[in-house]
Amino acid sequence: MTRKGYNIAVVGATGAVGQKIIEVLEERDLPINQLKLLSSKRSAGTIINFKGNDLIVEEATNDSFEDIDIALFSAGGSVSKQFANEAVKRGAVVVDNTSAFRMDENVPLVVPEVNENDLLRHQGIIANPNCSTIQMVTALKPLQDAFGLKRVIVSTYQAVSGAGNQAVEELRNQTQNYLNNEEIHPELFPVKGDKNHYPIAFNALPQIDMFQDNGYTLEEMKMINETRKILHKNELAVTATCVRLPFFTSHAESVYIEVEEEGVSVEALWEMLRKAPGVTLQDNPNIQEYPTPQSAAGKKDVFVGRVRKDLDNHNGFHLWIVSDNLLKGAAWNTVQIAERVIEKNLLLK
Amino acid sequence: MTRKGYNIAVVGATGAVGQKIIEVLEERDLPINQLKLLSSKRSAGTIINFKGNDLIVEEATNDSFEDIDIALFSAGGSVSKQFANEAVKRGAVVVDNTSAFRMDENVPLVVPEVNENDLLRHQGIIANPNCSTIQMVTALKPLQDAFGLKRVIVSTYQAVSGAGNQAVEELRNQTQNYLNNEEIHPELFPVKGDKNHYPIAFNALPQIDMFQDNGYTLEEMKMINETRKILHKNELAVTATCVRLPFFTSHAESVYIEVEEEGVSVEALWEMLRKAPGVTLQDNPNIQEYPTPQSAAGKKDVFVGRVRKDLDNHNGFHLWIVSDNLLKGAAWNTVQIAERVIEKNLLLK
Structure with a gap:
């Protein structure tokens, strides 16, 4: 400098x-x-x-x-x-x-x-990168380095603010209209530029961005392609389902991974996540500790909880990854x- | 009679x-x-x-x-x-x-x-059975019969009404308080009988029912164990992440399956789902057709959309399964x- x-x-x-x-x-x-x-x-x-x-x-x-x-x-x-x-x-x-x-x-x-x-x-x-990709790769990178990643299957829980300030207003206004028993006129969700619009207040929309010819949405394809590019692993099996939900800030992701190495424990994952840059582990079921969209909002880190092993597949693990989509995302x-x-x-x- | x-x-x-x-x-x-x-x-x-x-x-x-x-x-x-x-x-x-x-x-x-x-x-x-199990097995049964099921990985998007009338009131009141910038006092979610309570309005809670010693919640273990019992397949690999969300009615599920049979197409899945009892296929990305919690509310069927093949694993498919948790559930x-x-x-x- x-x-x-x-x-x-x-x-x-x-x-x-x-x-x-x-x-x-x-x-x-x-x-x-x-x-x-x-x-x-x-x-x-x-x-x-x-x-x-x-x-x-x-x-x-x-x-x-x-x-x-x-x-x-x-x-x-x-x-x-x-x-x-x-x-x-x-x-x-x-x-x-x-x-x-x-x-x-x-x-x-x-x-x-x-x-x-x-x-x-x-x-x-x-x-x-795309917001939903950033938080996922930040948490997965230390696990790839330590244990090797074989596959990733993610289902997202995404906040409306990723769609901009108008989208935030649409959720706010629709929610109030719904509580007042007033009519709802969806104008923006799931995708402003697409033909049909559906209510987002008290609902879940399994479409973020436009559908591609292969049946995946563009948001899903972004997660798949960007993850491979960032992790320098073109052969990594990644697949995604992206869902828009009625909350304002932070995306959450239910991520299922399979690691290459045999015999990896949850404790070993915790250890890697604890020392990973930009990651905060919040994972203690005994005290109901796990991140939520609201607990992550306004914070810069990527928060990880609910780490647990697949009971049938000993290379399989679940993670719950949450981060402020407007900050780290x-x-x-x-x-x-x-x-x-x-x-x-x-x-x- | x-x-x-x-x-x-x-x-x-x-x-x-x-x-x-x-x-x-x-x-x-x-x-x-x-x-x-x-x-x-x-x-x-x-x-x-x-x-x-x-x-x-x-x-x-x-x-x-x-x-x-x-x-x-x-x-x-x-x-x-x-x-x-x-x-x-x-x-x-x-x-x-x-x-x-x-x-x-x-x-x-x-x-x-x-x-x-x-x-x-x-x-x-x-x-x-448990609400989240019923809708999943109703959609999976015809696919098991036709193609054989090897594994199931589900992430749920669950309505508050599964937790009873008080829970519905908690979401309604908290949401209004939030919109009025008033303080929120969570009393019921994620689990009435558990120690800590967190906001459900404009949030997502990755805990439904109490945590078990293995790190899974009871809701997740219900989905795992009940699915095997109902499908008469104790060796079926099933794993689940259950999440409570701020909407009133219907559970949605992002379900990833692997089938036994090789070379199965999305069209073949559609065909089985179309003729399955109690199932309505709503799956046309060209016209943004897919079920949502609101579109399924008040109806008796299990609705399935977003059926698509894993782009890397030719035995893998995604389904988006939605049903009224108080009716079919x-x-x-x-x-x-x-x-x-x-x-x-x-x-x-």
């Missing part, structure tokens, strides 16, 4: 993840010279306070990135596709929180606790990547 | 399941001579309308069962343990909706679509058993 401070841009500053990125930057020590808040034309002009100063959100243009060292994108895939390469041309490292570049082989897909060395080969754009992981880029001198200028 | 009508008792008539049993009896053709509604001393005196007549709920005693042909119990395991054998002594067939006798080898554990012939060996008591299955007992002339007197 040779400079006094860095010029950071947040693209999508008024969105759910953008707001969290600003909050996380505020509490971290990353030396910031200038913070530039960018958005669509529609949200430009919004005033956001950062460390005591009122900053005006500006409309993003190619020129916005001229003097930027690191640009943190979370304004949707189309915005990333429009501006990320332009930002890189102007010398900014892009940390992209959308799915636009995640599976591009020239783009590292990084969870710092898992594969930070992939940052070394970046060519300007670094992708932040998005804003915190993005800021962690930015911090590592600076620490490792991986800026473009 | 040689008689004009039968004397039926409902034990626990004022409870969540008891009320549903009365509703189901009201819409069915089962010929009833006398309907006797029984409860604890506390609820005795309650008036319940049945087919236009006001019936007074009486306190259950041993003598209550003197003239009863079939007694439907859903007042908790201790009440069943106290009265079921006394009822049988007095000539009543007991259909017990609690866990008191389910794993007793002399007691058939019955889902009529799956193993109705087990009724033939009843000795007075017939057990109704409890009241409807109980009344079905009573109807079969009569049809098959299996009464004690």
